[in-house]
Each structure stands twice: as C-alpha cells, then as structure tokens.
Amino acid sequence: MITIKNKKNGQGLKRAVEELSGVDISVCFQCKKCSSGCPVARLTRSRPSEIMRQLHLGAGNELLESDLVWMCASCETCSARCPMGIDVAAVIDALRKLALARGASKQKGNVPLFNRAFLKTVETFGRSYEIGMIAAYKLGTGKLMNDTEKFPAMLKKGKIALLPPRGGDRKTVRRIFKTVKQNKEAKA
Numbered sequence: 001m002i003t004i005k006n007k008k009n010g011q012g013l014k015r016a017v018e019e020l021s022g023v024d025i026s027v028c029f030q031c032k033k034c035s036s037g038c039p040v041a042r043l044t045r046s047r048p049s050e051i052m053r054q055l056h057l058g059a060g061n062e063l064l065e066s067d068l069v070w071m072c073a074s075c076e077t078c079s080a081r082c083p084m085g086i087d088v089a090a091v092i093d094a095l096r097k098l099a100l101a102r103g104a105s106k107q108k109g110n111v112p113l114f115n116r117a118f119l120k121t122v123e124t125f126g127r128s129y130e131i132g133m134i135a136a137y138k139l140g141t142g143k144l145m146n147d148t149e150k151f152p153a154m155l156k157k158g159k160i161a162l163l164p165p166r167g168g169d170r171k172t173v174r175r176i177f178k179t180v181k182q183n184k185e186a187k188a
C-alpha cells in the first residue's frame with residue numbers, strides 16, 4: 001500500500017531527486033517491471049515502482065525512511081528492465097544521498113558497520129579485500145564464528161583470497177578518501 005504522509009512541501013522530493021538523478025519521474029507509467037526484477041523487493045516494504053509512484057504523487061521526507069533506500073544493492077536491474085529507459089537505480093541513489101544530507105539516514109542493524117568495514121579496506125588496500133572486511137565486520141558484531149563453515153568452500157573455489165590484493169593505485173585511492181574527509185569537515 002502506498003501512503004503519502006507529508007504533502008506540505010509542495011513538490012515533495014520529486015524535483016530534488018530529478019536534479020540529482022537526471023531522471024524525469026513523470027514518464028513512469030507504473031508497469032512494475034522494475035519491481036518484478038528487483039532482487040531485494042521481496043524483502044522490503046517499498047518496491048522500486050512504488051517509490052517512483054510516491055515521488056510522482058509528491059511524497060516528501062518520509063520517503064527517505066524507506067528501507068529500499070538502504071537495502072538496494074545498486075545492481076541496476078530495475079534500470080535495465082524499464083521500458084521507458086528510466087534509471088531507477090539512480091533515483092534510489094539520489095534518495096540515499098538526500099537521506100544522508102538531510103540527516104534522515106535510518107540504516108538498519110549492522111549496515112553502517114558493514115559499510116565502514118568495506119570502506120576501510122578500500123582505503124587501506126586501494127581495492128576491496130574480503131577477508132579484511134569480514135574480519136573487521138565480525139569483530140564489530142562480536143559474532144566471530146557465524147558462517148565460518150562456508151569459508152573453506154569459498155577459498156577452494158577461489159571466491160575469496162587470503163592475501164590482500166596487489167595492484168590498484170593505493171596512493172590515488174587514499175587521496176580520494178582524504179579529499180572526501182576534508183570536504184565533509186569544511187561543510188560541517
């Protein structure tokens with residue numbers, strides 16, 4: 001069910017999302033192909049097509065509390081399936097940016113911890129390093145032994161590497177992280 005709670009702020013988030021994503025929300029004709037292909041839609045309260053409809057109807061900041069904003073895997077299946085060529089993934093990404101910018105971030109459970117662990121390994125090694133990320137994440141959750149039975153099979157199939165990745169431009173990646181931190185501090 002679609003519930004628009006806040007229509008006081010006129011256009012709602014539509015214009016801001018359109019500016020950030022470059023998408024024309026009004027061309028969506030609610031065929032729902034985006035939702036039927038979305039791998040996380042069965043787990044979320046809102047589906048991509050519903051988000052599109054809510055934006056069209058003038059939804060405001062309440063949309064930033066949608067669980068899809070944080071559960072979206074950025075797989076872009078929705079964008080690929082849309083018959084109107086709408087980049088639905090960019091719309092969700094725009095909502096994520098607005099949620100952070102407006103302090104409406106409601107990341108659930110261990111999502112922030114996972115994000116921090118992932119970004120820290122990228123900052124340190126210049127690329128993602130799964131074992132480092134898993135170790136940091138598990139230390140944070142305190143559940144060190146969860147899912148360890150999968151580890152030998154993943155190692156055997158080459159899905160995970162023991163050693164950190166070589167290559168990659170660590171210096172450049174660190175510089176990017178530093179610049180982002182400085183920009184954030186300057187805005188604060």
Ligand code: SF4
Pocket residue numbers: 027028029030031032033034035048049052081082083084085086088
């Ligand atoms: S697939 Fe495209 S047109 Fe269809 S509901 Fe999703 S965004 Fe709208």
Ligand code: SF4
Pocket residue numbers: 034037038039040041048071072073074075076077078079088089092
């Ligand atoms: S990009 Fe996000 S919303 Fe779109 S199909 Fe993938 S998980 Fe679903």
